[in-house]
Amino acid sequence: MTPLLLLALPGAEALARQLAGHLHCACEAVELHCYPDGEAGVRLPVEPGGRPVVLVAHLDHPDGKTLPLLFAADAARELGAAGVSLLAPYLPYMRQDDRFRPGEAITSRTFARVLSATFDAVVTVDPHLHRWPSLDAIYTTRTRVVAAAPAIADWLAREVPRPVIVGPDAESEQWVAAVAGRLGAPHVVMTKVRHGDRDVRVTLPEGAAGEDRTPVLLDDIISSGHTVATAARVLRDAGWPSPLCVGVHALVDEAGMALLKEAGVGRVVSCDTVPHATNAIGLAPLLAEAVREVCAAA
Numbered sequence: 001m002t003p004l005l006l007l008a009l010p011g012a013e014a015l016a017r018q019l020a021g022h023l024h025c026a027c028e029a030v031e032l033h034c035y036p037d038g039e040a041g042v043r044l045p046v047e048p049g050g051r052p053v054v055l056v057a058h059l060d061h062p063d064g065k066t067l068p069l070l071f072a073a074d075a076a077r078e079l080g081a082a083g084v085s086l087l088a089p090y091l092p093y094m095r096q097d098d099r100f101r102p103g104e105a106i107t108s109r110t111f112a113r114v115l116s117a118t119f120d121a122v123v124t125v126d127p128h129l130h131r132w133p134s135l136d137a138i139y140t141t142r143t144r145v146v147a148a149a150p151a152i153a154d155w156l157a158r159e160v161p162r163p164v165i166v167g168p169d170a171e172s173e174q175w176v177a178a179v180a181g182r183l184g185a186p187h188v189v190m191t192k193v194r195h196g197d198r199d200v201r202v203t204l205p206e207g208a209a210g211e212d213r214t215p216v217l218l219d220d221i222i223s224s225g226h227t228v229a230t231a232a233r234v235l236r237d238a239g240w241p242s243p244l245c246v247g248v249h250a251l252v253d254e255a256g257m258a259l260l261k262e263a264g265v266g267r268v269v270s271c272d273t274v275p276h277a278t279n280a281i282g283l284a285p286l287l288a289e290a291v292r293e294v295c296a297a298a
């Protein structure tokens with residue numbers, strides 16, 4: 001089988017190097033230039049020469065990163081790549097999956113159409129699937145979802161004695177149940193109603209018990225921090241111990257982190273799908289396995 005060529009977009013060099021170590025393949029960094037008029041210039045430092053190419057990108061704050069990614073993908077294809085795939089551990093634009101107010105764009109569908117037209121395969125970690133049953137509902141290219149639950153459960157098994165896994169809303173049950181199941185720990189799922197970008201109400205189910213364990217608040221995305229902070233306050237008001245918070249994708253800024261601290265969250269850890277000070281759970285081995293299976297054949 002022809003070895004892969006990994007091409008890292010700016011910011012994803014460290015992840016690409018780790019993957020290259022697991023996959024025993026070449027890894028290079030895409031060169032990006034910003035012209036005086038604000039347009040992006042993209043250069044591949046090597047020609048693919050018939051190798052399957054995997055572009056590796058951290059797609060938090062995606063608007064400025066997406067056009068360079070598309071340019072790099074086209075360049076790779078034009079320069080002889082035997083297939084062009086994308087590894088984006090965090091898949092953005094999954095939350096606007098409906099027209100919540102009249103006239104709104106359903107951005108997850110448009111983003112999916114653009115990536116599907118560009119890449120032969122897309123590999124990602126726990127995409128935010130709420131109203132879409134799976135990525136295949138909107139992505140027409142081949143997709144592979146890597147579950148972070150095994151890595152999160154392994155980390156918790158090492159670091160947290162007697163946990164109770166707590167999800168802040170109904171959608172979190174998929175991750176919470178998977179992690180709790182692997183640990184043989186109990187889990188609780190709260191109810192959330194969102195009233196605005198930074199306004200959520202969370203309630204604990206009647207009779208939920210966990211006061212004698214270490215609560216682990218687990219969610220897929222921590223963005224403004226309001227979901228987890230509100231859930232932490234609800235636990236505190238119910239007399240639970242200070243929770244640890246685990247996010248798969250940490251998008252949260254310093255103000256959001258301060259919010260979590262004020263709400264009594266003891267420690268915040270995340271998977272390394274987005275570079276962040278809280279990264280503690282590495283997914284490179286799981287990602288390498290998925291890339292090996294999906295992208296080599298793309």
Ligand SMILES: O=P(O)(O)OC[C@H]1O[C@H](OP(=O)(O)OP(=O)(O)O)[C@H](O)[C@@H]1O
Pocket residue numbers: 095128130168169171194197200219220221222223224225226227228
């Ligand atoms: O840190 P925050 O700014 O609170 O954002 C993070 C929350 O947003 C997402 O759910 P969302 O409320 O969008 O729910 P839905 O898409 O499942 O309705 C995600 O699953 C988190 O719970």
